[in-house]
Amino acid sequence: MPSERTPHSGDDLQKRKAAQYYLDKIPINDEAPDPREPDATTLWRQTQKQRRTALSGSWVLIVGFASIILIGTLLLKLPWASPSGQSITWDEAVFTATSATTVTGLVVLNTAQDFSLFGQVVILLLLQIGGVGFISFSVLLFRLIGRRVTLQTRFIVQQSVGAGELSGALNLALYVLGITLSLEAVGAFLLWLRWQHTMPDGQALWYAVFHAISSYCNAGFDLFSGTELGVLFGYGADLYTLTVMGALILLGGFGITIIYDLWSYLWDHSLSLHTRMTLTLTAVLTVLGFALLMLDPFFRNGMAGVPWHERAATGLFSVVSARTAGLTILPIEQLTEASQLVLMLWMFIGGSPASMAGGVSSSTVGVLILAVLATARGHAAAVAFGRTLPDETISKAVAIMTVSTLLVVAMTLTLALRGNGPIFASAFEVVSAFANAGYSIGATTELDAFARYIVIFTMFWGRLGPLTIVVALAQRLQPTLVRFPEEPVILG
Numbered sequence: 001m002p003s004e005r006t007p008h009s010g011d012d013l014q015k016r017k018a019a020q021y022y023l024d025k026i027p028i029n030d031e032a033p034d035p036r037e038p039d040a041t042t043l044w045r046q047t048q049k050q051r052r053t054a055l056s057g058s059w060v061l062i063v064g065f066a067s068i069i070l071i072g073t074l075l076l077k078l079p080w081a082s083p084s085g086q087s088i089t090w091d092e093a094v095f096t097a098t099s100a101t102t103v104t105g106l107v108v109l110n111t112a113q114d115f116s117l118f119g120q121v122v123i124l125l126l127l128q129i130g131g132v133g134f135i136s137f138s139v140l141l142f143r144l145i146g147r148r149v150t151l152q153t154r155f156i157v158q159q160s161v162g163a164g165e166l167s168g169a170l171n172l173a174l175y176v177l178g179i180t181l182s183l184e185a186v187g188a189f190l191l192w193l194r195w196q197h198t199m200p201d202g203q204a205l206w207y208a209v210f211h212a213i214s215s216y217c218n219a220g221f222d223l224f225s226g227t228e229l230g231v232l233f234g235y236g237a238d239l240y241t242l243t244v245m246g247a248l249i250l251l252g253g254f255g256i257t258i259i260y261d262l263w264s265y266l267w268d269h270s271l272s273l274h275t276r277m278t279l280t281l282t283a284v285l286t287v288l289g290f291a292l293l294m295l296d297p298f299f300r301n302g303m304a305g306v307p308w309h310e311r312a313a314t315g316l317f318s319v320v321s322a323r324t325a326g327l328t329i330l331p332i333e334q335l336t337e338a339s340q341l342v343l344m345l346w347m348f349i350g351g352s353p354a355s356m357a358g359g360v361s362s363s364t365v366g367v368l369i370l371a372v373l374a375t376a377r378g379h380a381a382a383v384a385f386g387r388t389l390p391d392e393t394i395s396k397a398v399a400i401m402t403v404s405t406l407l408v409v410a411m412t413l414t415l416a417l418r419g420n421g422p423i424f425a426s427a428f429e430v431v432s433a434f435a436n437a438g439y440s441i442g443a444t445t446e447l448d449a450f451a452r453y454i455v456i457f458t459m460f461w462g463r464l465g466p467l468t469i470v471v472a473l474a475q476r477l478q479p480t481l482v483r484f485p486e487e488p489v490i491l492g
Helices: 010-025 040-077 090-101 117-132 134-145 151-161 166-195 201-216 239-254 256-268 273-293 308-324 337-349 362-377 391-417 423-434 449-473
Strands: none
Touching (some): 090 117, 117 166, 166 201, 273 308, 273 337, 362 391, 391 423
């Protein structure tokens, strides 16, 4: 590159700097250049293309989910969706469609009483599509009609379902659908075997299918709350029912990648770092949350006449459901604020990324804990199970945690300033909405129209926000061509 400066336009100068950056990375040797190797201009164009793919991929996710919510809102607004034959209000339809699509479970209407069979089917389809992901359904649709799946769609599938390689993303998307439907079918059959003795076969089958899908998708919708059947029509402390639904919740909260990793462990006897971290944190959070929840006076006084093993089963299921699903078998509003705070923190953490669960994800929390421990011990890198965590992974975890915390604080403050009840109750509902958990202490039904739309936005962001950040940051953008001198900042 000549040392003299010649006048160029801004775009040409930027391209020349980018080309020079990549030329500097090419080693100098006496051998003739390989014509198959891309030159600096080609590398620059590839980087620009990757940047556009990442940004457009984020918008595909946002617009796709928004379109599903819009379709669901229109369907739920139809008179057929209500047993009375009268349409529900627009804000009720938007809230319900958003809660179902984001697999949250917060409701302003009773699913069993305020919706007809048609409305319940619409809700079930929305939470199924929202749980598995509309991208996976799009891939299946493209395969059926013979359309070619674009590279951008492959990239989004890779990020949304946790594929390690781009080449296997399509097969993994179809694998997600197959495993999801299979596990839900098994869960529905097991629940039907138990419930058929309590209600007619047809009703038992419908209820079993609905709750199996709701459990696996970590949706939190149920058909028993507020009805004469009570909490799971008397099975609220039944070990069989809670075991089936709890297993579905855990499997849905793990995600397909962990399920496949556990299955492949039978013959390769190895687990990925992601699987090891998720299983460890899940066990720690479950045991710790169960121990803290059982200290609540409600289990000693409110459930005094219930056998200890049923109380333990109820508490354990509530902790498992709090992190991901929000299927309620306890009167959350009757627990102490200490127990509610535990549930709120567990909801904020959530389950595994690329799964049915919400929250900041257990992996994010695990990475940050390891990074803090490494800094406290004076280590140069964060290490877990004999593996070093890349700096890029830590940066993504910091970004997700920071943005998520700021969102929860901002939405809570907004509700508090509008006078929507005590700030703790507002914070609990906001965290439940952000984490797509569905637990409520009764404040959601008391919100005004503006506050409901605040919760709607929080549910939408909670489902797509962390994933959108990951998609946007998944590919490296063009490296900066200017390096400024470093200077430390005082911390602590």
